[in-house]
Amino acid sequence: xxxxxxxxxxxxxxxxxxxxxxxxxxxxxxxxxxxxxxxxxxxxxxxxxxxxxxxxxxxxxxxxxxxxxxxxxxxxxxxxxxxxxxxxxxxxxxxxxxxxxxxxxxxxxxxxxxxxxxxxxxxxxxxxxxxxxxxxxxxxxxxxxxxxxxxxxxxxxxxxxxxxxxxxxxxxxxxxxxxxxxxxxxxxxxxxxxxxxxxxxxxxxxxxxxxxxxxxxxxxxxxxxxxxxxxxxxxxxxxxxxxxxxxxxxxxxxxxxxxxxxxxxxxxxxxxxxxxxxxxxxxxxxxxxxxxxxxxxxxxxxxxxxxxxxxxxxxxxxxxxxxxxxxxxxxxxxxxxxxxxxxxxxxxxxxxxxxxxxxxxxxxxxxxxxxxxxxxxxxxxx
Amino acid sequence: xxxxxxxxxxxxxxxxxxxxxxxxxxxxxxxxxxxxxxxxxxxxxxxxxxxxxxxxxxxxxxxxxxxxxxxxxxxxxxxxxxxxxxxxxxxxxxxxxxxxxxxxxxxxxxxxxxxxxxxxxxxxxxxxxxxxxxxxxxxxxxxxxxxxxxxxxxxxxxxxxxxxxxxxxxxxxxxxxxxxxxxxxxxxxxxxxxxxxxxxxxxxxxxxxxxxxxxxxxxxxxxxxxxxxxxxxxxxxxxxxxxxxxxxxxxxxxxxxxxxxxxxxxxxxxxxxxxxxxxxxxxxxxxxxxxxxxxxxxxxxxxxxxxxxxxxxxxxxxxxxxxxxxxxxxxxxxxxxxxxxxxxxxxxxxxxxxxxxxxxxxxxxxxxxxxxxxxxxxxxxx
Numbered sequence: 001x002x003x004x005x006x007x008x009x010x011x012x013x014x015x016x017x018x019x020x021x022x023x024x025x026x027x028x029x030x031x032x033x034x035x036x037x038x039x040x041x042x043x044x045x046x047x048x049x050x051x052x053x054x055x056x057x058x059x060x061x062x063x064x065x066x067x068x069x070x071x072x073x074x075x076x077x078x079x080x081x082x083x084x085x086x087x088x089x090x091x092x093x094x095x096x097x098x099x100x101x102x103x104x105x106x107x108x109x110x111x112x113x114x115x116x117x118x119x120x121x122x123x124x125x126x127x128x129x130x131x132x133x134x135x136x137x138x139x140x141x142x143x144x145x146x147x148x149x150x151x152x153x154x155x156x157x158x159x160x161x162x163x164x165x166x167x168x169x170x171x172x173x174x175x176x177x178x179x180x181x182x183x184x185x186x187x188x189x190x191x192x193x194x195x196x197x198x199x200x201x202x203x204x205x206x207x208x209x210x211x212x213x214x215x216x217x218x219x220x221x222x223x224x225x226x227x228x229x230x231x232x233x234x235x236x237x238x239x240x241x242x243x244x245x246x247x248x249x250x251x252x253x254x255x256x257x258x259x260x261x262x263x264x265x266x267x268x269x270x271x272x273x274x275x276x277x278x279x280x281x282x283x284x285x286x287x288x289x290x291x292x293x294x295x296x297x298x299x300x301x302x303x304x305x306x307x308x309x310x311x312x313x314x315x316x317x318x319x320x321x322x323x324x325x326x327x328x329x330x331x332x333x334x335x336x337x338x339x340x341x342x343x344x345x346x347x348x349x350x351x352x353x354x355x356x357x358x359x360x361x362x363x364x365x366x367x368x369x370x371x372x373x374x375x376x377x378x379x380x381x382x
Numbered sequence: 383x384x385x386x387x388x389x390x391x392x393x394x395x396x397x398x399x400x401x402x403x404x405x406x407x408x409x410x411x412x413x414x415x416x417x418x419x420x421x422x423x424x425x426x427x428x429x430x431x432x433x434x435x436x437x438x439x440x441x442x443x444x445x446x447x448x449x450x451x452x453x454x455x456x457x458x459x460x461x462x463x464x465x466x467x468x469x470x471x472x473x474x475x476x477x478x479x480x481x482x483x484x485x486x487x488x489x490x491x492x493x494x495x496x497x498x499x500x501x502x503x504x505x506x507x508x509x510x511x512x513x514x515x516x517x518x519x520x521x522x523x524x525x526x527x528x529x530x531x532x533x534x535x536x537x538x539x540x541x542x543x544x545x546x547x548x549x550x551x552x553x554x555x556x557x558x559x560x561x562x563x564x565x566x567x568x569x570x571x572x573x574x575x576x577x578x579x580x581x582x583x584x585x586x587x588x589x590x591x592x593x594x595x596x597x598x599x600x601x602x603x604x605x606x607x608x609x610x611x612x613x614x615x616x617x618x619x620x621x622x623x624x625x626x627x628x629x630x631x632x633x634x635x636x637x638x639x640x641x642x643x644x645x646x647x648x649x650x651x652x653x654x655x656x657x658x659x660x661x662x663x664x665x666x667x668x669x670x671x672x673x674x675x676x677x678x679x680x681x682x683x684x685x686x687x688x689x690x691x692x693x694x695x696x697x698x699x700x701x702x703x704x705x706x707x708x709x710x711x712x713x714x715x716x717x718x719x720x721x722x723x724x725x726x727x728x729x730x731x732x733x734x735x736x737x738x739x740x741x742x743x744x745x746x747x748x749x750x751x752x753x754x755x756x757x758x759x760x761x762x763x764x
Contacts, residue, residue, distance in 0.1 A: 038709065042716040046697070067709040071685055075705050083701040303453055315428070319465040323457050327420065327449040334424040334719055 003139075003190045003218045005250050011364040013242065013269040016356045019055075019219070019250045021087040021139040022188050023079065026054035028250060028271040029355055031257060031348040032089060034279065036062050038072070038082040041279040042334075042341040045084045050315065051346045052353070055139075056084060057274045060132045061093025061100070065115050065122075069135035077137030089274075090138040092129050094145040094194070095223075095255070106146065108163070126170035130191075134178045138189065142221060142254075143171040145194045150227030157198030164196045165210045172215060190218035192252065198224055199233045201240045208244040219250040219272075226256045231264070238268040259288055259351055259375060263368045266355050273352070278344030283337045285329045288347040290374055294322075296340065301326040314346035315339075385521075385572045385600045387632050393746040395624065395651040398738045401437075401601070401632045403469040403521040404570050405461065408436035410632060410653040411737055413639060413730040414471060416661065418444050420454070420464040423661040424716075424723040427466045432697065433728045434735070437521075438466060439656045442514045443475025443482070447497050447504075451517035459519030471522040471656075474511050476576070477605075477637070480529040488528065490545070508552035512573075516560045520571065524603060524636075525553040527576045532609030539580030546578045547592045554597060572600035574634065580606055581615045583622045590626040601632040601654075608638045613646070620650040641670055641733055641757060645750045648737050655734070660726030665719045667711045670729040672756055676704075678722065683708040696728035697721075 002022040009016050019026045033040045033048060034057045040048060048056065058078060063069055075081045078088055097104065101113035101122075110125030126144045133141035145164040148156055175191045193211040197203035211220070222241055225234045238253065245251055250271040256262070257275020265273060281287070285297045289309040294301075296308070307317035308325065316325070316339040328336030351371075358367035384404040391398050401408045415422045415430060416439045422430060430438065440460060445451055457463045460470055479486065483495035483504075492507030508526045515523035527546040530538055557573045575593040579585035593602070604623055607616045620635065627633060632653040638644070639657020647655060663669070667679045671691040676683075678690070689699035690707065698707070698721040710718030733753075740749035 037713045037715055038706070039713075039715045039717045044697075044717060044720065045701070066713055067684070067705070071705070074685060075687065075703065081703070081706050081709075083706070302449070303456060305457065315426075319427070321457065321463070323449075323453070324420070324463050324465070327463075331419045331421075331448055333419055333421045334716060335421045335426060337716055338426065338720070 002187060005219070005248065007248070009360055011359040011362050012267065014266050014355070014359045014364045015269055015271060016359040017250070017271060019271065021055070021190075023085060023087040023139050024054075026087055026272075027353075027356060029262070029266045029352045030054050030272050031262065031352045032057045032272060032274040033345050033349075034058075034274050034276045035082065035084075036276070037066065038063060038078060040341075040345070042283060042337040043279070043345065045082065047315070047342055048084070048345075049086075051342070051349050053086070053345070053349055055087040055089055055272070058082075058088055058090050058136070058138065059093060059096065060090045060129060060136060060141075061096035063090075063136060064093065064132045065117055069132040073135040073137065079137065087140070088138040089140040090133050090136050090142065091254070092133065092142040092144045093124065094142075094147045097124055098147040108166070126167040127174040130171050130174040130178065134175075134182070134189070137185070140190050140192055140219065141175075143168045143191060143193050145196055145223060147196070147224060148198065150198070150224070150229050152198050154198075154200050154203070157196075157200050158203050161196040161198070161203050161207045164194060165207060168193050168211060169214060192219045192221045193217055194221045194223040194254065195241055195245075196224045197237075199229050199237060201236065204237055204240050205244060208241050212244070212246070217249060219252060220245050221252040221254050222270075223254045225253065226261065231261075234261075235264055235268060238265065238270065242269045257348060259348065260372060262348065262351055263355065263372060266352070266359075267364070267368060278348055279341045282341030282344045285336075285340065287340055287343050290371075291377060292375055296322060296326050296336075297329050298326075308340075308343050309347070312343065312347065312350070314343045316343045384569060387601070387630060389630070391742055393741040393744050394649065396648050396737070396741045396746045397651055397653060398741040399632070399653060401653065403437070403572075405467060405469040405521050406436075408469055408654075409735075409738060411644070411648045411734045412436050412654050413644065413734045414439045414654060414656040415727050415731075416440075416656050416658045417464065417466075418658070419448065420445060420460060422723075422727070424665060424719045425661070425727065427464065429697070429724055430466070430727075431468075433724070433731050435468070435727070435731055437469040437471055437654070440464075440470060440472050440518070440520065441475060441478065442472045442511060442518060442523075443478035445472075445518060446475065446514045447499055451514040455517040455519065461519065469522070470520040472515050472518050472520040472524065473636070474515065474524040474526045475506065476524075476527040476529045479506055490548070508549040509556040512553050512556040512560065516557075516564070516571070519567070522572050522574055522601065523557075525550045525573060525575050527578055527605060529578070529606060530580065532580070532606070532611050534580050536580075536582050536585065539578075539582050540585050543578040543580070543585050543589045546576060547589060550575050550593060551596060574601045574603045575599055576603045576605040576636065577623055577627075578606045579619075581611050581619060583619065586619055586622050587626060590623050594626070594628070599631060601634060602627050603634040603636050604652075605636045607635065608643065613643075616643075617646055617650060620647065620652065624651045639730060641730065642754060644730065644733060645737065645754060648734070648741075649746070649750060660730055661723045664723030664726045667718075667722065669722055669725050672753075673759060674757055678704060678708050678718075679711050680708075690722075690725050691729070694725065694729065694732070696725045698725040
């Protein structure tokens with residue numbers, strides 16, 4: 001009811017639109033900063049607002065384990081708990097159950113695993129995960145899916161993909177049941193399916209068609225990419241899936257967020273992205289710049305008066321030199337983690353805003369070629 | 383030339399004034415947040431501005447070792463380097479040489495020691511420290527002094543205090559020499575003497591008189607207190623020294639900054655304070671509240687919807703519950719360190735502002751009794 005998607009314009013397969021949620025509109029293409037544990041690491045919600053972040057991400061697996069989804073419900077839901085009144089999307093935890101947790105045992109019913117925090121035994125089913133995501137109360141919630149390693153063979157990929165489709169049906173049934181019972185919050189959430197299928201075009205096609213046959217979803221996610229396969233394969237899978245998915249719904253490429261991937265994803269019709277890279281890299285001292293990546297800890301930055309990126313308008317670049325930021329890192333000052341995370345998130349938010357303008361003016365191809373040539377210049381020169 | 387101190391009013395020995403520096407005025411009494419390594423730990427200069435911080439502190443010993451005072455000079459000085467255009471005071475490093483560094487050897491000439499970072503051998507003299515502080519370029523710079531343990535006997539205290547006075551004469555000579563040679567920055571710094579003397583009233587008196595006989599200083603510091611002696615002794619030393627120091631100059635009580643100490647210091651005529659406690663405690667999960675201290679990590683805060691301090695207007699209390707802040711600490715989220723540091727610094731800045739208003743309205747005694755009774759209520763009830 002409160003969800004809609006309108007396409008403003010397109011340029012080739014690239015699209016500029018607006019995804020409307022109960023907590024406000026999101027201009028697409030959009031990069032969603034990741035707040036795994038109900039906080040975008042090292043940043044304050046005020047920083048995200050100041051940078052013009054639209055939607056942010058959080059994670060059902062992590063929040064279920066700590067502090068607990070029922071506590072968050074009791075505290076008024078995730079928006080209120082974390083002080084972010086804009087749109088939120090929660091990942092279901094499928095990826096985490098299959099990557100972080102140990103001693104998994106997968107059955108048709110669900111996944112038994114041990115918490116990566118305290119080793120306690122847990123059991124996730126499509127129904128229980130939807131219950132968790134209902135408690136958290138994000139605007140968009142993801143189905144529970146069966147995630148497999150990036151290079152899995154066809155039989156494994158088909159098995160997991162078909163199980164994800166069957167689990168989607170159970171997620172939907174539970175979602176509709178909870179939504180119908182929850183009078184005050186009815187229609188406040190949208191459930192997104194995840195199209196899986198590894199690197200196998202036929203399985204991806206089958207998955208997309210099965211998912212579409214089940215409901216007229218408010219949006220569609222593509223999962224299981226950028227997990228070790230080569231980039232060309234990822235782009236091919238996007239093209240295969242986007243031929244099938246309805247043009248009038250937002251498409252979310254899960255877990256993808258390096259600058260070049262954003263541009264190539266947008267070129268192929270992706271509307272939503274998320275990735276922990278900007279904050280993780282920031283905490284490790286590495287930043288994106290329009291001339292490639294830069295490691296602030298390197299000795300060459302010791303007395304460099306320039307900002308991280310001379311063309312950047314973020315709160316770090318506007319005030320601080322590379323010399324100062326290097327000093328903060330060398331001295332283990334927490335402010336350094338904040339400023340580099342802030343720059344990286346700003347960089348990606350700014351990149352997708354530029355892409356949106358290029359789409360609107362019908363110059364996406366030229367803009368993206370120029371951008372990528374400049375970004376890769378440094379790599380070529382070293 | 384650019385320094386002045388005007389007393390607006392007083393209430394008993396408590397004073398409200400304005401200390402003017404080349405980087406702007408500081409309303410006194412003032413609490414100065416500490417940015418040891420050219421950053422107030424876990425906070426951004428924007429946070430300090432938003433909280434109304436006047437003057438901040440940094441440290442010559444630490445900055446000499448890392449990143450180097452000459453680098454900071456090359457980068458345009460400390461204000462520009464750290465993105466703080468307000469007043470700054472640098473401590474000389476006397477305290478650090480005698481507490482952090484190892485293998486010290488003290489002579490009349492100076493102190494030889496090993497860096498606490500890499501073990502390298504260093505030699506500080508009154509002259510070399512003034513050179514370091516000139517390179518850093520803070521508004522107020524402290525003399526190099528001989529700091530001794532809090533409970534030292536009278537002979538040790540007298541020896542160190544008299545050496546500090548002799549070193550002050552050398553600091554002043556070097557300061558005047560550098561200031562005269564530095565045409566563009568002449569008059570941009572004020573050198574403060576430090577009155578030492580341990581817990582011995584006679585030595586304190588002698589030190590204050592010796593220091594005053596040497597120059598008409600822009601301000602006076604009292605050092606070597608709050609280092610293990612009991613509170614009554616500290617208050618007595620303040621009273622002894624303030625009988626002698628000129629009323630028309632600001633008085634700075636070094637390293638003191640717990641709420642009760644601020645109030646008792648103000649009551650005895652102190653104008654400037656600094657302390658690492660608010661940020662250090664914040665990083666450890668402990669906050670000041672008007673009803674005493676609170677450890678956010680305690681289980682009782684797990685589902686507590688209240689802010690840290692219901693009466694507080696800081697950026698943490700305005701937006702976040704104890705439940706959320708506890709979650710951040712339990713989950714090792716960096717945002718938690720920032721928010722609790724921010725609250726604690728705001729708490730002390732707000733406390734001294736309230737004290738200033740009470741002095742202006744002639745109600746300091748009543749205000750401070752009420753404040754302290756409320757602050758200690760919690761302690762008495764547990």
